[in-house]
Amino acid sequence: MMREDHCTRCGACCAAFRVDFHRSELESAAAGGVPDALTVPLTATLVRMRGTDAAPPRCIALEGEIGAAVRCTLYAARPSPCRDFAPYAALGIGDDACNRARARHGLAAL
Ligand code: SF4
Ligand code: SF4
Structure with a gap:
């Protein structure tokens, strides 16, 4: 989650799903x-x-307004679910989970 371009104008997935990961990433x-x-x-x-x-x-860790301008305050240290989520969304190519998150916030599918 939270890469450049489309993602920094969105942030919906950071306010839609539980983000769970292994303690080894702490x-x-x-x-x-x-x-x-x-x-x-x-x-x-x-x-x-x-x-x-x-x-x-x-x-x-999410700062800003969803659908307008957002920032992950721990971007360099974000956990693996965030790194792996919708890998082409920043380029404007969403997937099912990305578009489900966007729909929850009234944003059009990528
Ligand atoms: S919902 Fe999709 S477009 Fe929005 S921030 Fe997440 S990956 Fe990027
Ligand atoms: S850690 Fe960052 S990228 Fe992951 S859900 Fe939180 S704000 Fe989004």
Whole structure:
């Protein structure tokens, strides 16, 4: 999630889905990882980005206005689900999950 161009004018996926990942991606486990304080524990091995299971969901690391201008405040250290999400969306080529997120925020499909 959150790459240049289309994504920096969107941000819908950062406010649509739970973002879960392995504890090995935390800063406490590896330098340059996700700050622990931005997550909540989920299981013995998994954590979740804080805010992504709120109602409505919105990742604590997301800044800005969805559909206008957004920024991931930990972009360089974002977790793997964010890195892997809709890899061509920034180029204007969405996929099912990307377009589901966009639809939730009233944005047209890519
Ligand atoms: S929903 Fe799609 S276009 Fe919007 S930020 Fe996520 S990947 Fe980019
Ligand atoms: S960590 Fe960044 S890219 Fe991932 S959901 Fe949160 S704001 Fe979006």
